[in-house]
Amino acid sequence: SVAASPAAPSLRPRRGVVAVRAEAGGGINPAIRKEEDKVVDTVVTGELAKPLTAYCRCWRSGTFPLCDGGHVKHNKATGDNVGPLLVKK
Amino acid sequence: SVAASPAAPSLRPRRGVVAVRAEAGGGINPAIRKEEDKVVDTVVTGELAKPLTAYCRCWRSGTFPLCDGGHVKHNKATGDNVGPLLVKK
Numbered sequence: 689s690v691a692a693s694p695a696a697p698s699l700r701p702r703r704g705v706v707a708v709r710a711e712a713g714g715g716i717n718p719a720i721r722k723e724e725d726k727v728v729d730t731v732v733t734g735e736l737a738k739p740l741t742a743y744c745r746c747w748r749s750g751t752f753p754l755c756d757g758g759h760v761k762h763n764k765a766t767g768d769n770v771g772p773l774l775v776k777k
Numbered sequence: 778s779v780a781a782s783p784a785a786p787s788l789r790p791r792r793g794v795v796a797v798r799a800e801a802g803g804g805i806n807p808a809i810r811k812e813e814d815k816v817v818d819t820v821v822t823g824e825l826a827k828p829l830t831a832y833c834r835c836w837r838s839g840t841f842p843l844c845d846g847g848h849v850k851h852n853k854a855t856g857d858n859v860g861p862l863l864v865k866k
């Protein structure tokens with residue numbers, strides 16, 4: 689269980705500043721496989737199931753390393769312009 | 778550029794929380810092809826030159842969409858843990 693410290697500061701976001709827990713200044717991956725030192729994935733082209741597969745580059749996909757379309761929400765929320773890498777058989 | 782507001786709160790990091798100055802409010806791509814609404818690239822597996830090709834997912838590569846190892850500097854600077862997608866012929 690986690691007891692709140694009496695001295696813990698408020699986590700309420702402030703204008704122009706985003707409080708990010710456990711992600712050092714400027715990190716782009718908030719949550720995916722944070723137990724790994726470096727998240728690397730491998731696609732073996734001979735094993736691809738579909739003619740076209742989209743791989744995530746926004747670190748917001750619920751099906752990472754695949755793209756689940758989560759970049760759309762991320763781009764809308766932040767004004768960013770990131771998108772997937774498409775791999776074509 | 779970001780002009781400091783007179784009312785801007787301190788950006789001093791707090792324990793367990795990192796204050797991140799909003800880059801387009803949480804964007805992860807600072808500079809790559811910002812003239813495009815969404816940066817999508819396609820790999821045609823039959824056209825791959827090498828047995829193994831690394832594709833960037835950190836948005837810091839000078840040879841984007843290829844990985845140039847720039848994720849190492851990004852991870853060191855920020856404590857992040859991102860890495861490329863490897864495509865194997």
Ligand code: FES
Nearest residue numbers: 744746755758759
């Ligand atoms: S969900 Fe991350 S690029 Fe699509």
Ligand code: FES
Nearest residue numbers: 833834835844847
């Ligand atoms: S340079 Fe971006 S993942 Fe390697």
